[in-house]
Amino acid sequence: MxxxxxxxxxxxxxxxxxxxxxxxxxxxxxxxxxxxxxxxIVSLREEVATRHGEDLSRCAARMAAAFASGGRLFVFGNGGSATDAQALAQLFAHPASGRAHPATCLSADMAVVTALSNDVGYDLALARQVAAFARPGDVVVGLSTSGGSANVLNALREARRRRALTVGVAGGDGGRMAADDAADHLFVVPSSSVHRIQEAQTTLCHVLWELVQEAPAGDG
Structure with a gap:
């Protein structure tokens, strides 16, 4: 060392x-x-709940309505955020209880990610997948601790162009994700610690899943 x-x-x-x-x-x-x-982390979670509680409920209601109309969830991130994205997709698709919803982590297939990174560039590796799979009425969630990951931002923009419901989850001050208009709902964990950000983002995503479970199916 x-x-x-x-x-x-x-x-x-x-x-x-x-x-x-x-x-x-x-x-x-x-x-x-x-x-x-x-x-x-307890204090940070309380701050996130205060800051984003109402919008989490609105977002969950829109997601529940999307699922009721045949929408699917696509989620992605880099590094630790990719792991969180996989966990979120698994939670929606295979919950221990409650309604299951179709969900896919676009960061998880290394054959696809590496092929697109090699052929068109890493910044477009997620956006190309969104372009191939997403359709109007789907839900697309991008996670980034900094809010500045180019591939995540490009994918959210592509999802917006395809009239999917877009959700951004970021840290710090939200970075470029906060300055962009690609996310219909943006949830920012206000911390400079990557560890605390990811811990709070995990809780935030689980709460979002719980709220979707609690929302009446088809309630917009």
């Missing part, structure tokens, strides 16, 4: 670098760190 990498890790986990190491002091520092992070 380089000196720079070591400094970065130490900034994230300072309690691992206490010298000399006192087991009791180290455990106490770990406890304090865990408590602080737990309080931070």
């Amino acid at each position: 380089s000196t720079t990498e070591g400094a970065g890790v130490e900034a994230l986990y300072p309690f691992l670098y206490v010298r000399p190491t006192d087991p009791d002091a180290l455990l106490e520092e770990v406890r304090r760190s865990c408590v602080a992070k737990a309080r931070e």
Whole structure:
């Protein structure tokens, strides 16, 4: 590990670098760190609920209406957001209880993603899939911790052109996603920590699924 990498890790986990190491002091520092992070994510989730609660309900009602009319869900992201996108598609398509809805993660098929990235460029790898699959009345959700992922933004724009319901999930100040008009509903987690953003986004997406489940089928 380089000196720079070591400094970065130490900034994230300072309690691992206490010298000399006192087991009791180290455990106490770990406890304090865990408590602080737990309080931070709870506070952030409460802020997101206050900021976006009403729009989450409106978005869920529109999604439920779309599904009732034969609409499908397409969701995508990069890296950790791709993992969250897969989890969201799985939640809608194969819920433990409640109504199942057709859902696909466009980030999940590496053959398609790598082929399009190689042939037309990574920035269009998701948009080309949206162009191929999405139709009016579908629901398209793009996740990005920064709100600035070009491929996510391009895919949302393509979905808007195809008259799908578009949903953006971002972090920080929303980045380019907030400055763009591609998302009919935009949910921003106001944090500079990627870890906290993704934790809150996971909760936000699960709440959205719950609200869709609770919405009367066909209620616009």
